[in-house]
Amino acid sequence: MKRLFIGLVILLVGCKGNSQEKPVSEETAYSVKKTDTQWRKELSDLQYYVLRKAGTEPAGSSKLLDNKKKGVYVCAACGTELFMSEHKYDSGSGWPSFDREIKGNVAFDVDYKIGYKRTEEHCAVCGGHLGHVFNDGPRETTGQRHCINGAALKFIPSEK
Template identity: 70%
Template sequence: MYKKLLILSVVALFLSCKGNSQKTKEATKKQTLAKVEKTDAEWKAQLTPLQYNVLRKAGTERAFSSELLNIKEKGIYSCAACNTPLFKSEHKFKSGTGWPSFDRTIEGNVAFDVDYKIGYKRTEEHCAVCGGHLGHVFNDGPKTTGERHCINGAALKFTPTK
């Protein structure tokens, strides 16, 4: 009787254990991103007034004003403040909203938070390295992921692939 109970306990223990090799790999990847911290004066000196307003003060650029809105070339969209790669051109789509939109991020490089600034809950996106405000993510994107990452072009820098 005790032998059956012991065997059952061991089996239950093994079934309750989770494999963590993938989680450890992801955690290691995230840890390799060195945080960038600067004073407000340093950010003001580095960024244009529009970039500073968007990235450091969580502002929003005017719709349809971004030079990046209609780029169709292959490349990477990086943080304009710290050059962290955030989005791939292959995940960009025309949303009609007036801001560059993507259906996914480069995993681990974008952080998410909740804001209620306009009276209702929205998911805000930040650069995971420097904390710069990027935009918001909504659940009305294309069927690929269902997500629409609505990003201020002023928060991004585009680098075409060779």
């Protein structure tokens, strides 16, 4: 009986749980849809890795990290406006951070990829992975930190 119990415990612990995996849906309604081949042609290797494979660029590597110019940050894949420069701040995380998104242009989902629940951000138009949002941002504004891969963004400066 003891062996049966130990075997059952090992079987249950060793099984891969599917409760944390979300199915990949072909029915997701993004207005910009392209094949994997098209994305690979249009994006740099790093942009493809981040936007299409939900990768993360190395901390501190983005040219946009220290950008203090006025303008708008757009999706590097489809050009959708995502974040305004006046909502960008230095979080010390090593990635461009914003305390809010442009409403309606960023979609949110749950991500368990590193073993605990995080809120993942996507471009609402093309589905490109942007980063994650956390509740450790500036308390005097929204309290949110949108931690975004610079490779997922392009900066469009404001005209003077």
